[in-house]
Amino acid sequence: MSFISVEFCLFFAFLCPTYYLLTHRFRIGFLLVASYVFYASSRLEYVPLILFVTISDYVLAQRIHSSSGEARRRQYLWLAVFTNLSILFFFKYFNFFSAATADLLQVFSVDYSPVTIDVRLPLGISFYTFLGIAYVVDVYRGSIEPERKFATFALFVAFFPQLVAGPIERAGQMMSQFYRRVEFSYADAVAGLQLILWGIFKKIVVADRLAIYVNEVYGNPYGYAGPTLIIATVFFAFQIYCDFSGYCDIAIGVARVLGFRLMRNFRQPYFALSIREFWQRWHISLSTWFRDYVYFPLAARLGGSSILGVHVSFVTLFILSGLWHGANWTFVIWGGLHGLYLVCEYTIQRWTLWAQPSAEWVPLVWSNKYVACMFRAALTFSLVCVSWVFFRANSLQDAWYILRHFLTFPAGSWTVLTKPLGAADSEFGRGIAAILLVNVIDGIDARYGWIDFLGSRPPIVRWAIYYGLTAGIVLIGIWGTQEFIYFKF
């Protein structure tokens, strides 16, 4: 069940009033059942899998907590991590590593035909296994107590707004919310709906519009020259941003209507002045997950703050992050590239004492460092775009072709920019306008906070904005078959 569907509207329209009409003690059970119904509506056969992961993490966390010896605690921890990762490996990576092994053996002239399994990737598996790992590690570290009530823990894993594509919440932040007595809050409900509306707009009006161009060019990049390839890549940068952040806004909004606060997953990533800052603004729940559960332990093992240790940790971390996104070499290179960016950035900063720029910079507001900040933001954005080529390309060959032809400008190549859209060439201008609008709203969000900004406007302005966004969705939205991109991960 997609967030943008009649089914979900009906589901939420039933769930919301029922939830508030129930007394507090029935609410966890009700939300749990609703979350499983939500999950089962996509594919029933994967319900036992999420149930198994839930039971396994629940039991092992209890064991970690109740065991007295460190060795035993550690064994349970590794068992839990192993269980989560093996499930993820089996469903997501088995075929990839099997093929990679065959390729590797071929280098040594060993003939091995790869074993493959024909299985569909269970929805949300990358998210709920990582959520489970974070939980058992936190229990092991003593940061949190294990949850005693199974239903509450099961709800934490399967809570429907965040189940399919995050944000990857931490138990420390969520569990207490499940126990809090929630009364209907007018302000939360309005803020939640504002987020939902903006999220749908970003997905339907911006992301899916840009996708038309991107799909056409990346589907067959060999027919296009530099200008078209560059524009398709910039469009993709905003497509994936609006797609994923749109999804997260809807998820956060839905949770907020029910009285829950999910963590923010995006904070104007393309305003970042460095790659490091980009990762503090992009898919924040995943970045902080990797930071807390991979980078810190890895860097500590590789020599604390030694330069080599930091560099190896960066690259390893981002290769893993790339693999998390998909079992394909293109994702591995995308991740590795970001690791290299960070190594270079780290090195340049050490040598040149080029200070970390102010994170307070906002493109809409003039300051004395405006030009320098603009330059750095553009540089960061360009580097990110280069990496997006690998993320979006269908193969390494395609990615390589696109990169090699980025700077080729044969005669007439500037006059055929709308060619990928065929007869629908007016969508080109709309796509650019949509990108500008997103940047303006991001600017407002960075400066005032989007929800606060809306709240401080007179009702007539607020309603005009609501109707403007709704009219955009209904009248110029691209209503097609585009799934949310992060459903694939």
Add this chain to the structure above:
Amino acid sequence: MGRNTRRFVLKLMLFLLPVVLYVFATVGVGVFAGEFTPLRDVASLQAGNAPILYGRAYRDNYFAFKLIATQLRNPEVLVLGSSRVMQFRAGFLDRAPHNFYNAGGAIQAVQEIREFLRRLDQSHLPTTIILGLDQPWFNAKTSGDFSARRALNQLDEENTVQFARAMNVSKYVLGDLLAAKITLTQLANRTDPTSGCRAIGLSAIMNGGGFRNDGSYQYGEADDPVHQRFVEGLDRLANDSDHFASGDRVADGVLVELDAVLRFLKERGVRVFAFAPPFAPIIVDKMKQGGRHQYVQMSTQRLAEMFKSYGFVYVDAFDPRLFGTSDVDMVDSFHGSERIMLAIYKTFAEREPETLARYSDSKLLDHVSR
């Protein structure tokens, strides 16, 4: 319910009311006109005797529709190809019109022929297929633009995304209502304005544009004067785009695909009559003078050899003057009229009378074409 809750619910309803009304009204127009009528239902209705014109306004669903209709009818003679073959009529087969179906418009790439045939009941494949092979499919420069993806998406879409389709129809209906392209009196009648028969879909109701029972296409709107029919095609030729793009090489991969299709049909005993569809003579002359469309001649030669090797008939109708027709007989720059299709059909019947004689009386064809 607390005061705050009541306030919230009331405001939410107030906000949603115009949106819901708008969506219901516009989608309602689409539903009433038959834009959402399941393809299987339309195909079943058209398989009956009553003439029904079917033409959606807002979605090209030709692959899905023609496939479902063909699956339902299992015709002996099937026309397969792009919009350029849609003027073959059941009437050409005067001895057995019910054995005919025109699946023209379904195919936009050689890859889609395979997908179409693969989905038919293999025990009831047509005995004869008339295959239109658009020249641009074989142009190495543009062949990458063609794949079976479009067709497969259509099948998925027909089966799944009703909500998305409803929203799409909703926004177009509003525009067309405002532009007076949809009038309520015509909508209320739900008949083909040209023939008065029952019509399903907004294009059929408003313009008389749609598929007839035999699968052929009725263009509906009055013909443009001859000099205006080719303006768009000449523009596209000048812009080197779409069907008119230049090229000096043949796409070998596409020929391999086609070879596999022919082998498949040969093994199953299906007779194939293929042709290269016509361009308007004015376009043909420009292409020849420009000297930048060598792929047309080259692909025709290769296709003729390929069809010969399978013992199938192949006719080059690139220049319709060879069939005694002229610009007047073209619907536009690259769509021939029924008269041209009849001339091509007659050529098939002459080249292999033993197959087509049981369907058509050649004397009658002569008479009609005159």
